Amino acid sequence: TQLLEQSPQFLSIQEGENLTVYCNSSSVFSSLQWYRQEPGEGPVLLVTVVTGGEVKKLKRLTFQFGDARKDSSLHITAAQPGDTGLYLCAGEGSNDYKLSFGAGTTVTVRA
């Protein structure tokens, strides 16, 4: 059973469009992390959000953490083909440092 529900599962958009990926849980996490994974590689950390209501921006990527620290979203503005990949959210447990991953969102940006 996934503790984190991630949606949508697949997203295919044209270059220049915007997209949003959602990550929801009934559990509270000490932090929530977003990763991007390309084929043949391990996940690479994009951002960690810790505080409820927090918003972080990384160039064209905007990450939000819900007030209750149970949900998060990733928004990409003006997507580019280089944004193509598997996006994973992961919640960190309060006491054990274990990560629980969402099912992932496969993003394809067409040129």
Added chain:
Amino acid sequence: SAVISQKPSRDICQRGTSLTIQCQVDSQVTMMFWYRQQPGQSLTLIATANQGSEATYESGFVIDKFPISRPNLTFSTLTVSNMSPEDSSIYLCSVTTGSGYTFGSGTRLTVV
């Protein structure tokens, strides 16, 4: 952040055999994690490996099937024992250094 060298990057193995995957970290870390990622799916934690103690396994994973060694603070191995085609997957190690989690590049295992 830490840099992890994981090998082999891929292997094709006969059923019934075992494969040992190695992860070398460029700094000392307390906790190392082993994950499995089945084709097209997300990551599932297999076990947490701490130096000087037995690994802690998650539900559905047992030591006889996935023995883990952690001889020092920079190195760990995961063995996939008595393999069957259902073990075909990507196996990844990971560490946390306080500034985030770093993953190895993964071992793509195919069991035939």
